[in-house]
Amino acid sequence: MSVTPSPDTPDLRPDGTLELTFNQPMDPASTEAAFSLRTASGENILGSFSWNDDLTTLTFTPAALMGRGLSLELRLGEAALGAGGTPLSDPFIALYEVYPALAVTSSTPGSGGMIQPDRTVAINLSAPIDEDTLKTALTITPAVPNLSTWWNSWDLSLNINGSFAPNTDYQLSLSTDLQDEWGGALNQPYTLAFRTGSVSPSFLVPLGSNVLFLSSTDRFLPARATNIFNASVSLGAITLDDFFSMVRSGGYQVIESFQPARPLTWTQALNTRADVNETVQVRLNPDGTPLAPGLYFMRLSFESSTFASGPFILVV
Numbered sequence: 001m002s003v004t005p006s007p008d009t010p011d012l013r014p015d016g017t018l019e020l021t022f023n024q025p026m027d028p029a030s031t032e033a034a035f036s037l038r039t040a041s042g043e044n045i046l047g048s049f050s051w052n053d054d055l056t057t058l059t060f061t062p063a064a065l066m067g068r069g070l071s072l073e074l075r076l077g078e079a080a081l082g083a084g085g086t087p088l089s090d091p092f093i094a095l096y097e098v099y100p101a102l103a104v105t106s107s108t109p110g111s112g113g114m115i116q117p118d119r120t121v122a123i124n125l126s127a128p129i130d131e132d133t134l135k136t137a138l139t140i141t142p143a144v145p146n147l148s149t150w151w152n153s154w155d156l157s158l159n160i161n162g163s164f165a166p167n168t169d170y171q172l173s174l175s176t177d178l179q180d181e182w183g184g185a186l187n188q189p190y191t192l193a194f195r196t197g198s199v200s201p202s203f204l205v206p207l208g209s210n211v212l213f214l215s216s217t218d219r220f221l222p223a224r225a226t227n228i229f230n231a232s233v234s235l236g237a238i239t240l241d242d243f244f245s246m247v248r249s250g251g252y253q254v255i256e257s258f259q260p261a262r263p264l265t266w267t268q269a270l271n272t273r274a275d276v277n278e279t280v281q282v283r284l285n286p287d288g289t290p291l292a293p294g295l296y297f298m299r300l301s302f303e304s305s306t307f308a309s310g311p312f313i314l315v316v
Contacts, residue, residue, distance in 0.1 A: 003074065007094040011127070014065040014098055014182050018074060025055040025083040034080035034088070035060065040071040055083060065182055068127075069100040099127040102180040103187045109194045117164040117196040121172065122157045127180040129158065137178035137186070141171045164196050166275040199275045201227040203302065203309045210255070211247060211313045218316075219290050220281035221298075223309075225272050231282055232267045234299040236260020238313075243295050246313055255311055260297045267303075284314075291316045 004019040005012065018037070028051055037045040037060065047062040066072070076092040108122040109115040131151050140147065144162035151158055164170070174190040204224045205212070212221070238260055245254050266286040272278055282300065284291050296314040 001076075001088075001092060003092075003094050007096060009096070011099040012066070012072065012096040014068065015062065016066075016098075017062075018060045020058045020060075020076065020092075022056050022058075022082075024086075026058065027081040027083055027085070028055065028058075030079055030081040031058060031076070034077040036073075036075045036077075037062075038073050038075070039067075040073075045072065066098045068098060068184060070098040072096040072098065099180070101187050102127050102129070102178065102184050104174065104190045107192050112193055112195075114195050114197050115164075116198070116200050117166045117168075118200060121160040121192075121194070123160070123172075123174070123190075123192070124155070124157045126156070127184070128153060128156065130179045130181055130183075133177055133179045134158075137175045139173045139175075141173075142168070144170075166196055166199050169193070169195050199226050199277075201302070202277070203228045203231075203300070205309060205312070210310060211315065213315045214284070214291070216293050216316055217290055218284065219288055220283060221312075223280050223282060224277055225270055225280045226277040227272075227274060228270060228280075228302050229272055230267055230269055230303045231280075232265070232301045232303070233282065234260075234263045234265045234301075235284070235314075236263030236297055238295045238297045240295065242297070243313065243315075255313075258297060258311070263297075 001020060001022045004021070005016065020035075028049070032049045035049075035058070037047070039045070045062055045066060046064075047060050050059045050061070051057065072095070074092075074094040074096065076088065078088045078091055080088045103126045104123055105126050106124045108120075115121065129151060134149060138149065138160075140160075140162075142165075144164055147160070147162040149158060149160050160172070170193070172192040172194070174186060176185045176189055178186040202225065205221060206224060214221075236259075242258070245251060246258065264286060266283075268283055270280045272280060291314065293316050296316065298310060298312045298314055300309040302308070
């Protein structure tokens with residue numbers, strides 16, 4: 001026989017039913033008499049029974065919500081008989097824990113911790129919540145534009161996103177207006193103080209490909225940058241054969257390891273502001289003049305950053 005939910009289930013719902021499935025039709029009267037669901041102190045959980053049509057599945061439904069955090073033992077004794085009178089070969093026992101009272105169990109970041117402003121704040125709870133009660137239970141100071149929440153029922157986490165300002169102290173509060181799915185209130189008010197750090201560095205050339213087509217009058221490569229203050233540029237001419245080896249199938253591996261024969265290298269200050277995403281112009285020549293018609297290979301790297309942009313193939 002088997003039981004649903006499985007004893008491996010992390011927690012049992014306070015209103016949860018238990019479904020026992022047998023490999024043969026059972027005698028309802030003896031099976032129900034042999035069934036018990038008891039707390040650790042020996043108190044019986046009262047409820048009702050129902051059967052499927054062929055008497056192979058017994059469902060137990062508790063008469064009232066089971067207490068939060070109870071340890072339960074389901075037992076089906078050997079007195080349970082099959083429809084033909086065959087007794088159960090061995091007693092069946094399964095152990096459960098009912099969801100505990102609603103409480104915060106952890107958070108990301110932790111109390112007094114730091115998080116990047118574009119990351120998610122996560123509050124882990126002990127039980128499923130009634131999402132409608134979040135409207136009055138959740139407050140964040142100072143106010144966060146574009147605030148949104150989503151509940152992850154798999155890991156019981158409340159995930160909070162919004163336009164958090166960089167380098168700012170925040171206080172998040174959950175009041176006892178927050179309830180679990182069965183009307184139980186948060187065990188105590190919760191407050192999380194945290195601080196945002198700087199915006200993650202980023203650099204994007206918004207032209208949709210690593211093969212860029214430029215005119216002979218273009219002097220700059222446009223990009224969007226955040227917390228990137230200097231760009232190191234390496235640029236060299238390539239042959240038509242080099243070009244075809246990079247754009248054919250499998251050319252990505254060629255691009256990753258390719259180095260032009262005599263590249264020009266220079267570093268350019270981008271004149272960007274901290275924590276602001278803004279447009280920058282990367283020079284195509286050290287002196288800011290256009291490139292002559294031809295094919296070129298460009299790499300960009302950045303001071304104090306773990307990533308590079310490109311490489312790019314320039315067609316002028």
